Amino acid sequence: MAQLGLHTFAAAPRWDQAEMRALLDKFQQHKIRVLEIPLLNPAEIDVAETRAFCEETGIAPVCSLGLPPEIDVIADPDSGLAFLEPAFQVASGVGAFALAGVTYGTIGKISGAPRSTEEFDGTARFIELAARAARSHGLKLGLEPCNRYETHIMNTGADGRAFCEAVGADNVFIHIDTYHMNIEEVSYAQGFRDCGPFLGYVHLSESNRGAPGAGTIDWEQVYGALVEVGFDGITTLESMNYVHPAIASALAIWHPVAANPDDVVDVGLPFLHEVAAASGFLYT
Template sequence: MTGTASSPSRTDERIVEALPIGVNTFVWHSPITDETLHTTLEKIASWGYEGVEIATENLADWDPDRARQTLDSLGLRGVVGGVFGPGRELTCAAPGVIEETQGYVRGAIDLAARVGAPLVIGPMYTSVGRTWRMSPDERRTAITTLRESYRPLVDHAASRSVRLAIEPLNRYETSLLTTAEQVMDAIDPLPREVIGVNLDSYHMNIEEGDLGAAFDVVGDRLLHMQVCGNDRGAPGDDHIDWPAVRSGLERVGYRGMLGFESFTADNASIATAASIWRSFAPSQDDLARRALENLQRWRRPWNLG
């Protein structure tokens, strides 16, 4: 990653440590299991990763107490990734489906609290890949229902000292929330101390007309940042305007994780869901190490002045 912004002033006392770099378990596994999670945590820590996004397809896939012990022993930070597969809907669905999905999100919040993670992240609104046309009135109704679905989840998250970070996806994966502006509109009436935004460079590259402006729209409600190349490969080996991403993060005073998210083509279900038709490196380990190498060169202390 070249062309980064100029170095901050050494006299600025608000410079903080470099942002921690994490990686999503989807790079290797779908779904994650208790054993593969611990093997993965040990591996990424040995390479120099400082955090992990635990993609949680099913609430019983991994033991949060054991995971917390491993994270603590390795000095890793963690966030829980909400996975919205078929049938998980918080709007535009039957009441029973919405209630069941709320139960899943509550469970993810409880996992986060037990593992010591501050966030549940992801596209928490409708199932990934579900798209349909909406009139302006239908969209307003969908967003109203979504807000009502969020309210008890926000209360539950607040009671567990966990925050929710809602991720906009690209137009091929959803027709509901595809931009920073749309997510901000959906969550605007809800408590800013509990619910915010999870941006992802892959989706931003498709949907945002101006990467920098998207950060300005979100501001301090940006709770999590996922980074990968425009092709889902390693960030920095692609055409995304990384200086604009960096400047945007600095401008809004972002203090969270940089989470590298990609997927494996070796798993049929996840390859189809994420449209991963080819490998981005000789192995998934090589891909994760390349992403880490690029991100370590790119980051430096952030100027929050």
């Protein structure tokens, strides 16, 4: 059965255990089984404390990031691997099954031209190296296709599949996000289908990155499509209520995304449960 997760940007721009502890009753009430911890600066995380928090609460962690703009994974893959290494250490240290997000590049970095063959091949080579490093930490590596304003390297489920097939590593999966799909895909169903066997993790993100239900995403279609492809993994609500300063500008978050930030948890989570249940998408 699928699990519902929450990206911690819903409550704080950085992983903050006190903030999370204050929300524990709500997590229980809304059946939050997974928390996504941003690792934009892996050194910010206290690994032992975070692992203890997850073990005590039974909430599983998953980690995500985007690479900093100064890193060019094609010209200098070693710099990318050097950045990922501490992130892998933190992710495995806290007990995450994966490091996901834009692990293959920088959010907000676009060349101004379509992706070239060299860029595809160079990125695939980097992903192969990153997947090997992830495996040495017992981790999977997620690749998040993002919309055209955030990257020109990987925009759709089909792009994600092309990279997964080129890389051919069994610990690489596609991390797809409804916000980006809303911009790039023909339909949610087609986008999920295009991921094929590589669909591994889903971000449930509203069209304005605020509270699900207060935007234009067609959630019935999203859940109907997840049922159709038989997805039963983790789906995580991602809202940009409080964004880490390292990526706020790249995400173009200039004003509050929800009328009231508490709506993301208090209104968005019950809304998702309601639509999921009506669609026959079952959460544990």
